[in-house]
Amino acid sequence: MGTRENAYKKRRFPNQSPCLNGTDDGIWIREDTIMFEAGFIRSRGACAALALLFLCASLAAAKAESATPSVPVTASSDGIMDACNSVGRVTGLDPKGDNFLSVRSGPGGKYTEIARLASGADIFICDERSPWLGVIYPADDATVDCGTDAYSGEAKPYTGPCRSGWIHQKFVQVIAG
Incomplete structure (x- = not known):
């Protein structure tokens, strides 16, 4: 972990492990915190549940598209x-x-x-x-x-x-x- 990332962690999130993404201009963004602060997600469990829901829905849609109807003999x-x-x-x-x-x-x-x-x-x-x-x-x-x-x-x-x-x-x- 770089020094800029460590300083960011200590200043903004002293008790949490970071989930940081670096940008080209050297600014570190904590994506899950943005979602929390915007009010989209209330907890990490809700985030995981939402991700699982979208995954299941997309898999079901893909299976429905690929299912070929039977042709009877x-x-x-x-x-x-x-x-x-x-x-x-x-x-x-x-x-x-x-x-x-x-x-x-x-x-x-x-x-x-x-x-x-x-x-x-x-x-x-x-x-x-x-x-x-x-x-x-x-x-x-x-x-x-x-x-x-x-x-x-x-x-x-x-x-x-x-x-x-x-x-x-x-x-x-x-x-x-």
Whole structure:
């Protein structure tokens, strides 16, 4: 701490640690004292609470701006073909890497990751927005009926009982259909 700063501290703030900023002309300004004297802030706790409030508000606003709405996987059948025309298997993942395939809430990397599929997982391919595939897959029990035969007629968003999402076609091998 320089001598000018020490003298300022002793003269103006003998019992407080300084929070000083130097200016080009050598004048030292205590910013928190200016805020106190102007009546904007009554205590250091209020200052911290106000700063925290602004930080939380700005983070919430940033998250709301970056949140991309989900794009549902649609399924439909004409009565002859199945609602999901193909069955695929997750392949080609790097075993030395993450060794999972991200399932996204929409067809693109900007969408939220909603699940992860392991290598070898079987999926029903129901929708496509190249290079992304809209897929349906069982949550845990691979023997569960995903109910895609109920989707006849006009394309409708898939609502269950299985899970659905979007995966990149690069890591899918079509095994039927």
